[in-house]
Amino acid sequence: MTDNEKILYDDGTHKCVMFGFDDESHEDSFLSVNQYLIVQNGSGVLVDPGSEAIFDDLYEAVSRHVEIENIKFIFLSHQDPDVSGSIAQWAISTKAKFIMSALWVRFMSHYGFMEMSRIMSLADHGAKLKFGNDYLKFVPAHFLHSPGNFTLYDSRSKIVFSGDIGAAVVTSPEDYKHVDNFEKHVEFLHGFHKRYMGSNKLCRAWVSHVQKLDVDIIAPQHGLIFEEKNVKLFLEWLNELQCGSDFMSELY
Ligand code: FE
Secondary structure, three states, X not given: OOOOEEEEEEOOOEEEEEEOOOOOOOOOOEOOEOEEEEEEOOEEXXXXXXXXXXXXHHHHHHOOOXXXXXXXXXXXXXXXXXXXXXXXXXXXXXXXXXXXXXXHHHHHHHHOOOOHHHEEEEOOOOEEEEEOOEEEEEEEOOOEOOOOOEEEEEOOOOEEEEXXXXXXXXXXHHHOOEOOOHHHHHHHHHHHHHHHEOOHHHHHHHHHHHOOOOOOEEEEOEOOEEEOHXXXXXXXXXXXXXXXXXXXXXXX
16 A cells, blocks of 8 residues: 555455556646556456556556456546556557547547557447446546546446546645545535536536446546545536536637
8 A cells, every 4th residue: 555546445356446646746736647446356447547657657556456467448538648648558568458438549549559459439328348246337428528428337336437527626635535525625626627527418417327326436537536425415516517618608
């Protein structure tokens, strides 16, 4: 266990680990980047492994939890460099299949990735994938913020890996843990979501899907995780959020 990782779930056969490797920091705001690993009976799924700059550190950290050759899937919630930038490095060092929206497959060559046959592309409505004794569900989250965007639900740990949904720009890396006081945390959520998320209608579509699942943790790709009562509070907040095209007149 190091400062850069936190075990979110562990029942002896199934484990979820959160990592926090960053390649940039700014003086007054800090966009911490989270990477995640799911391991069941020695097989791994890597979630949003991030940019090329953190590849070596993440590789070393992941290899303490799973044999790198046993990483079966690498899920990319969307196309951004802080999510997918290291795809070429992971392609060389694993035999994993890459799972992402069909919309972004052709763009991966710009990250130096050429093995298109290793991509399992997701159609807009998502998919369900058997993983060990359990399943992984790829829940559509389009325009939140990317036009082709998915979140990942792990049925065993009951964690939603939510990509940029729930991302917070915290004031210092020391804040980097779980949400304590939701009301206070809203100030770190609001600006990001207002600008980066598509619209209230799109937020509501995702919330209604997630509310049908049995969820213990929402784990975003930036900032802090939501546990226990904060899961419900966050979903209620997002359901009411005005964002993106709701502010058209401010943008044009
Ligand atoms: Fe993004």
